[in-house]
Amino acid sequence: MEDIGEVLARCQQEMTAPGAPFELDDERLAGRTVKVYRNAPRTLPEFLDAGRAHGEREFMVYEGDRWSFTRFYAAADAFAAVLAGRFGVRAGTRVAIAMRNRPEWAVAFVAAASLGAVPAPVNSFGMREELLDALAQIEPRVLVCDLDRFNRIDGGPGVSGCEIVLADAEPMPDGGVHSMSALLAAASSEPAPPRGPGAGLGVGPDDPALLLFTSGATSRAKAVLSTQRAVCQALFNLDYIGAVAAKSSPALIGAMIERGFAPTTLMAVPLFHVSGLHAQLLASLRHGRRLVLMHRWDPARALELIRQERVTQFNGAPSMLTQLLEAPGIADPEVLRSLSGFGAGGAGLPQRTIDRLVAFTDRIAGVGFGMTETNGVGAGISGEAFRLNPRCSGVVSPIIEVRVVGAQGETCAMLERGEIWLRGVTLMSEYLRDPRATAEALTPEGWLRTGDVGYVDEEGQLYIVDRIKDVINRNGEKIAAAEVESCLMQHPEVREAAVFGVPDEQAGEAVAAVVVTREGSALGIEEIVAHVRAHLAAYKTPSHVYLRSEALPRNPAGKLLKGELKESYRAG
Structure with a gap:
């Protein structure tokens, strides 16, 4: 057997x-x-086109709203027409997406990808600095976001020539920000973009298809191009x-x-x-x-x-x-x-x-x-x-x-x-x-x-x-310790900081921070947590903060002995 x-x-x-x-x-x-x-399909436009065969079968359910495959593809095609006709999106153009999971996220992705453009999903948990940094790396022609992310970036992507489309809100009074629902309602005036194999998109297997962000072990999220x-x-x-x-x-x-x-x-x-x-x-x-x-x-x-x-x-x-x-x-x-x-x-x-x-x-x-x-x-x-x-x-x-x-x-x-x-x-x-x-x-x-x-x-x-990488895995989200350390060091009363993961029954790992404050400082744990929460996504906020007055342990070359630090505070 x-x-x-x-x-x-x-x-x-x-x-x-x-x-x-x-x-x-x-x-x-x-x-x-x-x-x-x-x-295997050769390109994403070819891959995506196969889903049209499912017709009126139910595809997505979100907060009681039900989408058939037909409804979904109709929205994606209409938005693709808007991206191409109104905003000039073509094969290779970058389109950023920053919002919580919702049907409009998928509509934006499929619309962009079906044109041979490069969708660039952004970490929706990010705060202002993180979102703006990601957009600066991408330099998108269009940012599709929800109102929450729009407010986090104070209404501006910081990228010249980038149009903003709101997935869940009406246009802004000054006319500089578009509403997806309004664009879709007016999409019939835009010429339908080509689709399907042999549609003349000019997209081949070696062309760029996708940008996804990964934090890795560095202090800055990196954009992965595939x-x-x-x-x-x-x-x-x-x-x-x-x-x-x-x-x-x-x-x-x-x-x-x-x-x-x-x-x-x-x-x-x-x-x-x-x-x-x-x-x-x-x-x-x-x-x-x-x-x-x-x-x-x-x-x-x-x-x-x-x-x-x-x-x-x-x-x-x-x-x-x-x-x-x-x-x-x-x-x-x-x-x-x-x-x-x-x-x-x-x-x-x-x-x-x-x-x-x-x-x-x-x-x-x-x-x-x-x-x-x-x-x-x-x-x-x-x-x-x-x-x-x-x-x-x-x-x-x-x-x-x-x-x-x-x-x-x-x-x-x-x-x-x-x-x-x-x-x-x-x-x-x-x-x-x-x-x-x-x-x-x-x-x-x-x-x-x-x-x-x-x-x-x-x-x-x-x-x-x-x-090997100094990364914390909290509820499936990868957190670069260096990023949290960098944030802590921005506080004027913090002299040194070390961040690492500790076992957590619910989240897998939790973020722990050892903070050395400046002499005479009255900085407390609540203020430290509030500082990180104001600058980084909530899931990156330390669950455990340890204050100490003595310097962090380092070797003769000045390298932080983080392993020694971990053992000390896990034991304590």
């Missing part, structure tokens, strides 16, 4: 063979040969992962089908993340799945929506999944009547969450590992394979190479721990306008240094065990 490793290997071999749906091919990119899915080919290969890889799960877990798939509910995902992760954009919005659009959008995460509200909307799938950050599984009412028969699958990405799952997932013997659960810089592609595991090996981060994708690298740059032996490097067709082109950061992340041979420590076993399963 085959073990699960043999089953997975056989599934991959069968599904990627010549003539199979996920047939692999070789392409030359940047002087190297990479594996690609032969049948090509049309990279994004489309990543999206097709999601189909491959689903096909492997179905083929290797027939009993679980059979139980899901027997429940008889239309595939419906509860969407709580932000759309500006690859996990929300790729794995939920775009995958659902192409394959005709329903999306139920949450305005903000709340486990009690999530359970209510699962019951009301007959949700079949929940994917979220590990902390979200933990909170959902521990919420009162998760075992309600009306919740479990439809809920068939759970998924998590990013950091590893706590053991108690794994135990709860495995206890659902007739539900599909899975995890994945990827990065913004890889368009989410890396490794994935679900279904029976996850149940048998829930501590691993997934089986390596057939279009990605993995190298485990030691401290001296040597390739580690199997099962030996080192930094995970990734290479393949889905990798970013660059960090926009940041050649130094790009060179630090990408080797001349095309490897991406992930900053994560792990190993690969003999069956090609990847294990992530630690992080």
Whole structure:
């Protein structure tokens, strides 16, 4: 009898063979040969056009407002006509999007992408400085935002020639800001833009497709630029992962089908993340799945929506999944009547969450590992394979190479721990306008240094065990410690500051700050927290603040001994 490793290997071999749906091919990119899915769409306009076939089927539900695929595409086409006719958006033009999850976010994205333009989703949790910095990097022709984000930037994007479109408000009295609803109402006067394969957009696989922001380990969020080919290969890889799960877990798939509910995902992760954009919005659009959008995460509200909307799938950050599984009412028969699958990405799952997932013997659960810089592609595991090996981060994708690298740059032996490097067709082109950061992340041979420590076993399963980068993972949001430290140091009474993550049962990790104030200062913890909250997104605000009078520990070269500091305050 085959073990699960043999089953997975056989599934991959069968599904990627010549003539199979996920047939692999070789392409030359940047002087190297990479594996690609032969049948994947070549560009985002081609990918998006396939969703039109779903017609009057329900696509999105938001705060009681229901959108069919027909309604959605009508809005996206109308807004594309406005972008092209009124604002001159063309292939390669950048269009920024800054708002909470809502249907208009998706309309703006699809409208821009269908023109061959470059959508640039911005972190909607950002405060004024963060939003303006992101817009300065992007230099968009159009910013589509909600009223909250508009007010945060004081009504001006700080970018010459950038038009602002409000998704949820009327035009401003001075006429300098547009209303999406008003633009859509008048869209019939704009010529319809070309669409579909061969529409003459002038967009090819090597052209830019997407800008997403990632904080990484630096004090400034970086804009990750990806090509049309990279994004489309990543999206097709999601189909491959689903096909492997179905083929290797027939009993679980059979139980899901027997429940008889239309595939419906509860969407709580932000759309500006690859996990929300790729794995939920775009995958659902192409394959005709329903999306139920949450305005903000709340486990009690999530359970209510699962019951009301007959949700079949929940994917979220590990902390979200933990909170959902521990919420009162998760075992309600009306919740479990439809809920068939759970998924998590990013950091590893706590053991108690794994135990709860495995206890659902007739539900599909899975995890994945990827990065913004890889368009989410890396490794994935679900279904029976996850149940048998829930501590691993997934089986390596057939279009990605993995190298485990030691401290001296040597390739580690199997099962030996080192930094995970990734290479393949889905990798970013660059960090926009940041050649130094790009060179630090990408080797001349095309490897991406992930900053994560792990190993690969003999069956090609990847294990992530630690992080090199000084990044805090709070509720799935990556927080650069250097960014919070920089903010703290802007306070005139702060002399030194060190920020790091500490374990937190609810959020996975919480932000801790050690602050050295100037001599004679009366600065208190509440004032420090208020200072950070006034300048950075709320989720970056420290949950734990420790005041000290003595200097922070440093080595003879002046480097901060953060490890020593962490141990001291975790113990205390």
